Amino acid sequence: MAVVEVEKLTKIYVRDFLDVEHGRLKLRLAGRKTVALDHLTMQVQQGEIFGLLGPNGAGKTTTLKILMGIHFPTAGRARILGRPLGDLHVKRRIGFLPENPYFYDYLRGWEFLDFYGQLYGMARAARRKKIEELLTRVGLEHAANLPLRGYSKGMNQRIGLAQSLLNDPDLVFLDEPQSGLDPLGRKDIRDLIISLRAQGKTVLFSSHILQDAELICDRVAILDKGQLKAIGHLAELLSGTVRSWEIVFRGLSAERIEAWRPRMRNLVESKGDYLAILEEKGGVDELIRETLAQGGEVISLTPHRQTLEEYFVSEVGGKGA
């Protein structure tokens, strides 16, 4: 079942006719237009981790802003949980973490979550229990009574995650949840996203950090300049594109190895074992036959598949990532 349906969603930003720029009031006769999203169509299925990937300015944040009702689309439509955007029933069942979140810095951690809990209409006792649980889950128990003003970037991200889970949502939207975090913080968030899926929740997150996406996403959509470049299961997008083979073998004569050397991308020798990288399948078969014919042995053969990063670079044209 599709929990997020996006159909030909388009967003064109027009700078205001009357605009304050650098502190000066400017009158523009023709507003400057930027196409941030160009007929985006995609669906997110229930229970999956869906990655919205693309370089800066690809339209990831715009998509999320429209889905959250922060911006209105110029054209096209989108539905969440089968209902139109802005529906309060839907908002009760979703959670959202914006990019580089910033919260009321005059509030303490606990106070902040309590305030948001009230917006969900949660009773006092329910709020207390949930907040305690979430603070532990995101590792902020010690900072509950500190003002948000003193939170580090990582702590802000964590309290942001906590607020997105207050209502035990079925569907969580995370905009660049791992940006600006250290490797440990990124791992924590990765684990949290995976645990959300284990609970049967759907996670839609945007990222430009591909390794993280590759590790946890079921499906991804790749955006560039507001257009959808590719969408599908990671395995579908990347399989069939084995880029090279890594073969480890021994027992081939030295002169034969020298003859092979030009066809190998890389050759390393260690205690009589050779590790070679070959780029064509035919060469691999030939090398195996020859090695076996000379009485040698093939120790291992590993296909090197295309990484998401390589795919991304080829799709987006070698920029970004």
Add this chain to the structure above:
Amino acid sequence: MNQVRAIAVNTFKEAVRNRVLYVVLIFSLILIGASGVLSELTVASRDKIVKDLGFAAINFFGVAIAIFVGVTLVYNELEKRTIYTLVSKPIHRWQFLLGKYFGLLMTIYVNVVVMSVFFLFVIHWYAAMEAERGVFTTFFLSAAKALVGLLWWDGFPPTRNIMPVVAATAIELAIVTAFSILYSAFSTPTLSMFFTVLTFIAGRLNEDIVLFAENVRDTALETGTPLPLSYYLAQGAAHVTPNLGVFHQSVEQALYADEVTIWWQSILYGLIYTSAILLLSMLIFSRRNFK
């Protein structure tokens, strides 16, 4: 309504935890307190000077908070992007704006109450001084009278006409606050401030503008010339802006007479005007793209 209340309380917390508010409050208290000393320098009666300055302080600082805090309230949420998560919560945009309004109004009213208590205290203090009791007795007696007088308006002769004026001021402040929220719902703080100040001035001068329009009309009728543009401009301005003079005239009454009347019509006028402006703000805000 719970959501509106939660947002209002949060807005109140934001304002209360802002040091600027205390500076404004302390300054206003100094002004009220100094009124007795200032009266020594003038020929007018002390009573008049104390009341004059007291009313002026409550009015001026109330409007100042409405404008300076009001115009940044919505803007800050957009600028700091705190609104992003708020919008994803199950609240309507109008609830957000209404919460902001009531939170700000709560802040202003708490300030007004603090200023009023001090104002009443100063008046009782000077009245009690004449009885020549000890300083402590005078202090506690005046403080007690001030606190009781806050609710029991008719309680003590020297201050019986103070609280009705403060109540009228409170209605005026509700209108001004609604305007600062309206302007900030669609423009920048600087522009909002400018618009709100203009609206406030035009509102106070509302009856004068009407008089001016009538003068222009009479002159035109006498000379048989067509009505000039200034007539229509003045009429337009008088009809668009609120008539804040209605609420201000009670101050005049309190200074020169013992009886102050608040007409129920003016209360109704204030309520309707405030609701209309809030409704307009909510309409504009619900269609707005956030940065």
